[in-house]
Amino acid sequence: MSNPLAFLDDEIADLRERGVFRWPRELQGEQAPVCVYDGRRVINLCSNNYLGLASHPRLKEAARRAVDEYGVGSGAVRTIAGNMTIHQALERRLAAFKRTEAALLFQSGFTANAGTVAAILGKEDVVVSDELNHASIIDGCRLSGAERKVFPHKDIAAARQCLEASRKARRVLVITDGVFSMDGDLARLADLASLAREFGAIMMVDDAHASGVVGAGGRGTVEHFHLHGLVDIQVGTLSKAWACLGGYVAGSRRLVEYLMNRARPLLFSTSHPPSVAATAIAALDLIEAEPGLIDRLWENTRVFKAGLRELGYDTGRSETPITPVMVGDEAQAMRFSDRLFEEGVFALGIAYPTVPRGKARVRTIVTAGHTRDDLAQALDVFGRVGRGLGLIR
Secondary structure, eight states: OOOTTTHHHHHHHHHHHTTOOOOOOOBOSOOOSEEEETTEEEEEOSOOOTTSOTTOHHHHHHHHHHHHHHOSOOOSBTTTTOOOHHHHHHHHHHHHHHTSSEEEEESSHHHHHHHHHHHHOOTTOEEEEETTOOHHHHHHHHHHTOEEEEEOTTOHHHHHHHHHTTTTSSOEEEEEESBOTTTOOBOOHHHHHHHHHHHTOEEEEEOTTTTTTSSGGGOOHHHHTTOTTTOSEEEEESSSTTOSOOEEEEEOHHHHHHHHHHOHHHHTSBOOOHHHHHHHHHHHHHHHHOTHHHHHHHHHHHHHHHHHHHHTOOOTTOOSSEEEEEEEOHHHHHHHHHHHHHTTEEOEEEOTTTSOTTOEEEEEEOOTTOOHHHHHHHHHHHHHHHHHTTSOO
16 A cells, blocks of 8 residues: 655655754753753853743742642633633733733734734735745635735835735735744834835734844834834744743724634634633733843843854844854854854754745744853853854854
8 A cells, every 4th residue: 555645754754864853852851041951061152031930930820820729721722611710811911011992812922923814814905024924924825715915025116015015905905014023133114014004005024033123122013113003013022032832813893893803813722721811911011020031031142142253153134142154054053053062052953934035044042041151161162152153253
């Protein structure tokens, strides 16, 4: 009998031949600035744990208390029997944090993006999207059936042309990442919001990598660019700076009410475990009480970026803690990542299809939890390995 999945052997063999086959390393212990992967103690420059909260005592205690009070699971989707008091408490806190009328939890940042786009657009509509937007946005556009007009990265003139060509559409959505996850640069959000207002389009931003990182108090790019009232839909995540799990949409009360009734990921997935919601509330409390966490994140970011550039590395167009070390060749980027790991630094190689061909890189993220000694050791390894591979002089 033939094996209908035999083609997978060829696909995997091709990945191995090109030197880009990967299997994720195993974290043995808690997520921390220095931790153990695959039995090796390494400085961790891969995590989205921006503020170092993944093992914070206050967050762990909040999770334990929630388990004791509410149990370990909600037992149902929100719209059947899983709409818990703690979910609604978190949504009120998120709305206040984002300075919007309301907020709605989703099971992940991915489903928040995909579910929202698919719920508000249909075949008669158009979405105007930056070419480097996250995969969840792209999938939401596909699911909606809307026509997708993609403009070159941060090209406002091209975005205008897309909007000019969409005047006959029933509904138009302009959408962008707030912080682009592979390059670490900021969207031209003010320009896009102005365009959306001019053309009567809906403006939506995915602030996954901006939440808890960018803007006063970590409120995101809308706060950073002073655009409150000019962005209709804000998506955020709880799985990065908040160090737990899930996504959310913040906007008008009417938007939230509509999504509660029409967003398929929310309608067909069990709601958050109460311990996760409690952890997110505790993270919000901590971020508001200790703004120095965000200050420390940015100071570490400045130190590490300067060190990489002094070594001679190209860090692309990064403006945030996401700092790519550009390599170009895919196999070389993977060798670079492997050698760094052998020398005690975990920084992941990124290649096609995550980034365009010829744009492979090692992606780094420093956190508020890294010490100056951690950063100095990591830069020493980057220098030694980079010279050994001929990436720098």
